[in-house]
């Protein structure tokens with residue numbers, strides 16, 4: 001990249017944090033990296049499980065060790081515990097290979113720590129201000145991680161029809177120490193339940209369709225999960241709905257949309273943060289003039305793969321996926 005290249009990242013949610021780390025680590029020291037966020041717009045405090053790509057980046061970019069990470073309430077993730085999926089009635093651990101792990105991170109603590117570290121890094125400029133239009137930013141390239149768009153116009157976004165879930169009910173269950181070191185994925189009558197074990201709490205989220213099942217039924221059904229795993233639910237709960245979508249074009253002029261501003265798929269298999277890294281890798285190739293099909297059209301193949309991976313968990317989803325893509 002040319003000497004006077006300036007990269008600006010907007011947003012300090014998990015996508016903005018990972019993008020800042022990514023570009024600071026992978027771009028030459030002399031390249032200007034600016035990180036802008038609006039402290040009056042809160043970040044989204046979900047997204048606490050990762051695949052295998054994130055620890056690698058954290059190791060390269062931060063040099064944190066496991067004990068640093070544990071102080072941020074994080075734990076390692078050796079795989080995903082699958083229950084009630086498929087015809088096999090036995091639960092099973094979809095374990096990662098030995099020597100590699102994913103992470104469970106406390107998104108609030110994680111974001112605070114990355115910001116603190118960035119402020120101490122001489123060649124990152126951190127600015128707290130609200131941006132009205134990304135095009136107005138004085139930068140060669142902008143990675144916009146501004147969070148979930150307010151609207152999803154058809155000409156800009158594709159709705160993911162193969163995913164039927166659109167709401168979640170999350171309960172924090174506090175404990176003295178982690179009781180397991182894998183993510184839970186438990187199929188339930190109305191959707192599925194994730195469990196993310198952190199040092200001080202386990203986050204239990206029931207993913208369901210609010211147009212089919214009322215929240216009261218979900219609140220009742222999730223009690224079976226608390227009982228089965230010996231968890232004590234607290235009053236710290238959160239219920240909200242979401243859309244599953246992706247942008248038709250992730251890059252528009254000098255702006256690349258990343259994180260929730262670019263795509264959102266329900267968190268089965270924890271693919272979102274991996275998607276953030278994939279977009280950054282493809283952007284960097286593009287900016288360096290490495291014009292592979294991946295770097296030019298960064299969305300199609302990668303996100304089709306993620307969509308198929310998620311759809312395969314649902315018989316109806318997989319039929320919809322093939323109908324949508326091949327009819």
Ligand SMILES: Cc1cc2nc3c(=O)[nH]c(=O)nc-3n(C[C@H](O)[C@H](O)[C@H](O)COP(=O)(O)OP(=O)(O)OC[C@H]3O[C@@H](n4cnc5c(N)ncnc54)[C@H](O)[C@@H]3O)c2cc1C
Nearest residue numbers: 011012013014015038044047049131147259260267272273
């Ligand atoms: C129930 C649930 C569970 C999930 N679990 C997982 C999981 O286990 N693993 C996973 O990988 N993903 C998961 N996700 C996905 C997760 O939500 C996202 O990966 C993550 O939250 C990324 O958020 P973000 O950084 O894009 O946006 P946000 O966290 O919303 O951050 C937006 C940032 O942009 C800033 N901003 C916004 N507008 C402006 C402006 N105009 N000017 C300046 N700054 C601005 C804000 O200040 C903020 O800092 C889950 C999602 C849900 C709903």
